[in-house]
Amino acid sequence: MPDLTLGVAWYENQGADAEMRGLLEALRRKIEELEGVELLGSLTKRELYREMARASLWVYPAAFPEISCISAIEAAACGTPQVASRYCALKETVADGETGLLVAGVPGSEEYARGFEEAVFSLLNNETRWKRFSAAGRARVTAHYQWSQIAKEWEEWMERELRLRVQSSGLRASSEQNPQLSTQNSEPGSIRQSISCCMIVKDAEGTLHRCL
Numbered sequence: 001m002p003d004l005t006l007g008v009a010w011y012e013n014q015g016a017d018a019e020m021r022g023l024l025e026a027l028r029r030k031i032e033e034l035e036g037v038e039l040l041g042s043l044t045k046r047e048l049y050r051e052m053a054r055a056s057l058w059v060y061p062a063a064f065p066e067i068s069c070i071s072a073i074e075a076a077a078c079g080t081p082q083v084a085s086r087y088c089a090l091k092e093t094v095a096d097g098e099t100g101l102l103v104a105g106v107p108g109s110e111e112y113a114r115g116f117e118e119a120v121f122s123l124l125n126n127e128t129r130w131k132r133f134s135a136a137g138r139a140r141v142t143a144h145y146q147w148s149q150i151a152k153e154w155e156e157w158m159e160r161e162l163r164l165r166v167q168s169s170g171l172r173a174s175s176e177q178n179p180q181l182s183t184q185n186s187e188p189g190s191i192r193q194s195i196s197c198c199m200i201v202k203d204a205e206g207t208l209h210r211c212l
Contacts, residue, residue, distance in 0.1 A: 004124075007055065009040035011048045052078040056124060058100075060084040061116055063107040069093045073145055076100075076137030081130060083119045085112075099137040 008031060031039045040051060052058060058075035062085040072093045075082050082100030084090050085107055096102040101119040105112035123130050143149070 004036060004056075006037045006059075007040050007051060008037065009043050009048060009051055011043055011045055049074065049078055052080050055080050056130075057120060058082045058084075059116075059120060060090075061103075061107045061112070062087055062090060064088075066090050066093070072100075073141060077141040077145075079134040079138050081123055081133035081137060083116065083123065095136070095140060099133055099140055 008027070028039055031037045043051065052075050055075075058072065058080045060069075060072065060082065062069075065088045067089050069084075069090055072082050072084065072090065076094075076099050082094050084094050084100065084102055086096070086102035086104045087107075091102065094100045094102055101123065103112060103115045103119050105115055123133070
């Protein structure tokens with residue numbers, strides 16, 4: 001499909017852009033040598049979403065061990081089907097055969113390249129399937145990726161883990177024994193208390209400070 005254009009962009013992050021200046025400059029030079037590839041550059045979130053919504057596909061031949069991949073979620077929210085690696089968290093973030101297609105194999109290998117190409121063309125050549133994936137992506141984000149829903153899932157998980165640990169240790173507590181423990185909306189003999197969470201932040205002091 002000679003009329004296709006690959007757009008390469010990232011969202012605006014002045015600190016990260018400065019640290020990656022050398023890599024980005026090398027990327028710019030490489031892209032200038034390629035036909036059908038456009039370097040969109042550093043975009044604001046609004047600009048990035050506009051480009052995502054205009055795109056036919058969001059493609060990510062990932063070799064990076066993603067732990068979620070917010071970009072894949074953002075693409076789905078924009079109604080843009082995804083083609084990505086069947087690797088790490090992408091297997092959960094992208095619903096294979098529902099909101100996008102996941103390609104198995106080792107990125108960079110000939111087998112993977114053929115599989116990725118087939119996945120891209122199979123979606124571009126099937127308008128009915130593309131529309132179904134687009135609608136399913138929006139619906140999935142609405143159902144599973146709202147902060148209210150995420151907070152509820154975390155709370156339920158934490159309460160379940162706490163209950164299991166208390167039961168396995170043989171501990172019993174009640175609000176009478178410890179005023180700091182509340183049994184409201186809990187089963188008799190269970191403990192309901194606050195839980196501390198630890199987030200590891202590598203080379204991102206600013207992110208950690210904002211969370212604190």
